[in-house]
Amino acid sequence: MPEIVDDKSQHCIPFLLDRLKEHQTRYADDANAPPFFLGLNGVQGVGKTVLSDAYEWEWKVSILQKTLRSSPYSLPTVTLSLDDIYLTHTDQVALAESHPDNPLVQHRGQPSTHDLSLGKKVFESLAANQPTAIPQYDKSAFSGQGDRVPETQWEVVNKEGDEKIKAVIFEGWCVGFRPLDDNVLREKWETAVRQIEDKSSHYDGRLGHVKLEDIQAINDALKEYDVLTNDAQNTRFVYDWRQEQERTLIAAKGTGMNEEQLNHFVDGYYPSYELFTQTLRNGVFHPTTGSDTQVADWRDRQLRLVVDKKRRVQEVIRI
Secondary structure (H helix, E strand, O other): OOOOOOOOHHHHHHHHHHHHHHHHHHOOOOOOOOOEEEEEEOOOOOOHHHHHOOOOOOOOOOHHHHHHHOOOOOOOEEEEEHHHHEOOHHHHHHHHHHOOOOHHHOOOOOOOOEOHHHHHHHHHHHHOOOOEEEOOEEOOOOOOOOEEOOHHHOEEEOOOOOOOOOEEEEEEOOOOOOOOOHHHHHHHHHHHHHHHHOHHHOOOOOHHHOOHHHHHHHHHHHHHHHHHOOEEOOOOHHHHHHHHHHHHHHHHHOOOOOHHHHHHHHHHHHHHHHHHHHHHHHOOOOOOOOOOOOOOOOOOOOEEEEEOOOOOEEEEEEO
């Protein structure tokens, strides 16, 4: 099993508690105040799940969730992963079959492989302090292809008699990604293609190996993800980290992807890291030209942690 290293909480928790205090102050006189929503992004295997929930296959109490639930904060807290709202296996197969020439949607992962209507329903219900069933996803189902857990097994929060949820942790590999202007998208893709043609560039990405129309479809799908609205030194680390996770999954559940299948699986994600990571690093809430939806006080709402291949924090940046 990969080593679990927590050198992130010391940076994240004080930052989050400051934001939480501001949220509580803003809604101090509102008995029906919405919960505090926290978005957590990081490449696969970087350690965000350790911070946000359980280590995926050990069901340990999360550091962050435990802190928020414990004194002196004592906040009822729930964690929702972007993974939990993946399409069902049946719908994912249908999506792949309807786009047989696009390798980016042949398995779960990319924008367009999530059930946004389900995610929106869950977020709206939590924001309104209503009884809410929290979706769950089983990555080991169908030999690692994955499938949603039956709704009868989902945890229900905000039930009658329960204390209302006060903090929602939403984590996922592309949480906070923003779509690119079509011209910028084309420019990034053409640059990657030229790097492949230039043998001296040592290009090790995946963007240049897929068609422009394939990534255009992903970019278009990402435009719909605003309804849901830790970092690595090198996004290539994701290959080794996901291999570690898959070995742990197989040891725990007896099924999963082999090394070749896993690398092919990560290949399907990687073009989006190349396309959208820089915008995320510049600031999720950073105003964009012509936008009237960005918050005015966007600064200091985001914390970026840069980690090395061993997942240890090397740099802390407040954005």
